[in-house]
Amino acid sequence: MFHVGGARSALYNWAVARQAGGTFVLRVEDTDTARNKPEWTDGIINALAAIGIHEDDPAFEGPYFQSHNAARHMEAGLRLYDADRAYYCDCTRQQLRERTGSEHLGYDGHCRERALTPDEGRALRFRTPDEGETVVTDLVRGTPAFPNSAIEDFVLARGDGSPVFLIANVVDDLDEGITLVVRGEEHLSNTPKQQLLWEALGAEPPRWAHLPVIVNEKRQKLSKRRDKVALEDYLADGFLPEAMVNYLMLLGWGPGGDREILPYEEMEQLFRLEDVNTSPAFFDVKKLTAFNGEYIRALAPEQFAAACAPWLIAPHAPWAPEEFDTALFEAAAPLAQTRLTVLSEITACVDFLFLTEPVREEGSWNKAMKPGADALLRDARTALTTTIWQADELKAALVTVGERHGLKLGKAQAPIRVALTGRTVGLPLFESMELLGRERVLARLDAAREELATRAQAPS
Incomplete structure (x- = not known):
């Protein structure tokens, strides 16, 4: 399912791309076969379309599939090895634990000078510079600096030869001409490693923008295990896509002034990554619901009736199809429209009109x-x-x-x-x-x- 945080990131990317006359690139990172199914890709494309990001738009490019580029990922890793920017390592996790006395310490550089050649079971590690620091230029967070001494020699390819996320991402960004990466702040810790890879491959890193984490009412990061986080779930409950877009755009950014409810086209023109906050963004379902009520009341009568249609038939409706009276609903619709906060409420709102006996609470x-x-x-x-x-x-x-x-x-x-x-x-x-x-x-x-x-x- 499409996480509301991913939806927010997509909308911010979309706004910047369209402002600049650029391209929004959809890449499906499908190298983890256990988490890769074609219908899930379709779900992403459909969810993006629901919030106004359509694959037939000139600003949309993709989807690209990371698994299709595996050879290029490995080629880049070998190029770094040939340039002595990477080396092979045969250390096991148990050996590292015995040497460091902990499972949580980073790699200790044991194989740095062993000059191991490629072989089965040997991982390829990046040779992080010993001195200096890596400065990330971030449009949201300024210029955070990361001491290179705190960055371990990270893995580029596993012992079976398969490239890992870090190098795959960098190579794909290079191949796809990515100039700006807008993503959640949980990826900030990866950024100095990726930036080092960009530089080692002889390319200028993209601009970065790391968005504030989205939290629930307890100020805990939104979690799919604990919170309702799927965009599709909100749409299925009767939240209008336009209301979701409006609310998601405000999770970390504001248009200025007192206005909060305004069309996406206007927000797109006003949006600036430099104006995004760094503080956690509270996903306030009550506020979202209030937004949705405003959008419902703003619908034209025929739009409202059409939007309610899914909740007037099975499995949502408790009445038989022949019991539904379209003319009666159209007469009741203006009365209901002023009262709904989510479209799914329409069923209980009008069921007494179509049932032989009312549902008695x-x-x-x-x-x-x-x-x-x-x-x-x-x-x-x-x-x-x-x-x-x-x-x-x-x-x-x-x-x-x-x-x-x-x-x-x-x-x-x-x-x-x-x-x-x-x-x-x-x-x-x-x-x-x-x-x-x-x-x-x-x-x-x-x-x-x-x-x-x-x-x-x-x-x-």
């Missing part, structure tokens, strides 16, 4: 059906038998019924709402009654009274 029933509810439902039924069937007339009738029982409208309508919709909250009651029609309203009031009588006779 036990908590709502117990909350609304207090002593005196039966008498109120009885009088409401009597009043509604002859009331003109328009929302304002229905409201006036129930105001009168409520006053007769010493109740303000808010209290008086609670048992009626639950009788008709099964819930204490939902669409405006009187407009809902108008949509349901007199016959169904009266039948549900009768059914609620029968249920009250049944419960009253049940043994306690």
Whole structure:
């Protein structure tokens, strides 16, 4: 699944590429065969498309597959070996542990001067300079410096001859003409090693930009084991892609001023990597949900109806297809649009219109059906038998019924709402009654009274 952090990185890359008239390169790093399936690549492409990054756009290039370039990776490693910038090592992890007394210390350089030749089981290691420091020019973080003495002689190719991530990345970047790398800050520790490889291969490193880590409400880094992190999961729950894009762009950056909700096209023009913060970015689901509600309310009626469509059919909808009435939904849609924060809420919002009997929430029933509810439902039924069937007339009738029982409208309508919709909250009651029609309203009031009588006779 596509991590929201990856989505944010992609959007930042996309904005910079399009600003500069450059190219956004999608590379699938598929050298780990256990984590490589074609459908996962399709998932990445589909997720990118959902947030507006389309492979048919002139600014999009790829996907390239790292596994297709393995020969070039190894060729670069051998070139470094021939130039004495790398050497072969036959140390095992057990030997290193015995020499250092720890599993956590880096490589101790034991094979640096042994002049081992290539052979099975021998890893190829980069010869890190003994002195000086490697300075990374980072558009977000300035110029962090890394003492070379703290950088171990890292592996370029394993004992079986397969190249590792570091050299594969550098060679692919070189071959694909990468001039800017925008990624999460967890990769910053790799950057001095990659920069050393760029320089050793005789090329100028790209510009770097390491984005702030995204954290949850406990200020812990978002984790797929603990948090909801997949872009697809949010979209499946009814978050609009436009709202997700808007919110993701603000995880570490802001357009300035008080505005936060604005179209991507405008954010793209305003975005600057130099303005990205270094502080952790809090993924606030409540704020995202509020954003989404704003975007839902801004939809044109036909857009809203189309966006709701997936939640109006199986497996989301609890009604049979033949029970769904398109015209009735279109009449209810404007009432629902002002209340939804995620599109998936539409099912529960309108289900009372299409089900023979409403879904009765036990908590709502117990909350609304207090002593005196039966008498109120009885009088409401009597009043509604002859009331003109328009929302304002229905409201006036129930105001009168409520006053007769010493109740303000808010209290008086609670048992009626639950009788008709099964819930204490939902669409405006009187407009809902108008949509349901007199016959169904009266039948549900009768059914609620029968249920009250049944419960009253049940043994306690």
